[in-house]
Amino acid sequence: MKSLAIALAVIFVLCGILSIVHPLAANEMTRALGFSNDKVHAKHPFLYFVLAVLALIWLRFQAAAAR
Amino acid sequence: MFLAILQGVSELFPISSLGHTVLIPPLLHWHVDEGDESFLAFVVVLHLGTALALLAYYRNEWARIVRALVASVVRGRFIGDRDERLGWLLVVGTIPVGILGVLFQSSVRALFASPIPVAIFLMINALVMFAGEALRRRQHARSERVSKPIERVSWLEGLGVGAAQSLALLPGISRSGASIVAGLLIDLDHEAAATYSFLLATPVILLAGILEIPALFKPGVAIGPVEAIAGCVVAGVTAYASVAFLTRYFQHNDLRPFGWYCLLAGAAALIIFSTKVFS
Numbered sequence: 001m002k003s004l005a006i007a008l009a010v011i012f013v014l015c016g017i018l019s020i021v022h023p024l025a026a027n028e029m030t031r032a033l034g035f036s037n038d039k040v041h042a043k044h045p046f047l048y049f050v051l052a053v054l055a056l057i058w059l060r061f062q063a064a065a066a067r
Numbered sequence: 068m069f070l071a072i073l074q075g076v077s078e079l080f081p082i083s084s085l086g087h088t089v090l091i092p093p094l095l096h097w098h099v100d101e102g103d104e105s106f107l108a109f110v111v112v113l114h115l116g117t118a119l120a121l122l123a124y125y126r127n128e129w130a131r132i133v134r135a136l137v138a139s140v141v142r143g144r145f146i147g148d149r150d151e152r153l154g155w156l157l158v159v160g161t162i163p164v165g166i167l168g169v170l171f172q173s174s175v176r177a178l179f180a181s182p183i184p185v186a187i188f189l190m191i192n193a194l195v196m197f198a199g200e201a202l203r204r205r206q207h208a209r210s211e212r213v214s215k216p217i218e219r220v221s222w223l224e225g226l227g228v229g230a231a232q233s234l235a236l237l238p239g240i241s242r243s244g245a246s247i248v249a250g251l252l253i254d255l256d257h258e259a260a261a262t263y264s265f266l267l268a269t270p271v272i273l274l275a276g277i278l279e280i281p282a283l284f285k286p287g288v289a290i291g292p293v294e295a296i297a298g299c300v301v302a303g304v305t306a307y308a309s310v311a312f313l314t315r316y317f318q319h320n321d322l323r324p325f326g327w328y329c330l331l332a333g334a335a336a337l338i339i340f341s342t343k344v345f346s
Contacts, residue, residue, distance in 0.1 A: 031174075032170045
């Protein structure tokens, strides 16, 4: 479960970065995920970074439980 | 001012604020462009007013919850404290609506934010409330099930109540209505379900408002500081009065009056707008 928490945190950070640089061509999917290059949106990076922080908190709880 | 009062009341009453924002301007023949930068900025201000009212009403609960959450993260383990558990339940419950809201809110609004779909969803909102009340009465009549306090809600149930909030992405479905019904179905009583619903709504409304603050500073926004502050205060005062009323109301009453209102308002709107469409 620790590795899942780390993987989730890394994925969400990467998604957050992608949604800031938004490099992908615009279509319904990339727009919904915040990766499309037609619009700058503050909500998507915020969501991804919050989810990354939650994944790290989950990791901390697991690490403390294992000690 | 009318919009501020409407927002303050309808955001917390289980009657769908978004649905009313879509239905009332065309009913009163107001020419409101809901995509206009000034209108969107004003809506942001109203949301901030509502969220501040909720924070003010539940200030003691939030102070305890935030302290318990911070202590929990620092410690790295749960101690089973009531405020800690409630705090994490609110975090877990906010995740589904946060994800679905950010990913799909614009697409869903673009599809459904017009009077006829909203009128239909308002009637569905009524049916959800009637069905929720009926199911709860049946559950409690057949067995010895008793209501439980919020802190005995399981993580999965907390996630479910949070996910129910996501139905409010559909204009016409009420956030508080959906989450109160979900709360009733997991054996909270009406007062606890309403309190949990309002606590759950606070971070969502506050964050939605904060993340839209840049809309206030876009070029072409014609809202002065006096209008913004007045709108925020009026929405806040109305929301505070609404939450104070509703928490007392749900001590002894249920969702059915709101269900009847939504059913009648939705049916009337459907008839009015359908005849306009076909005439």
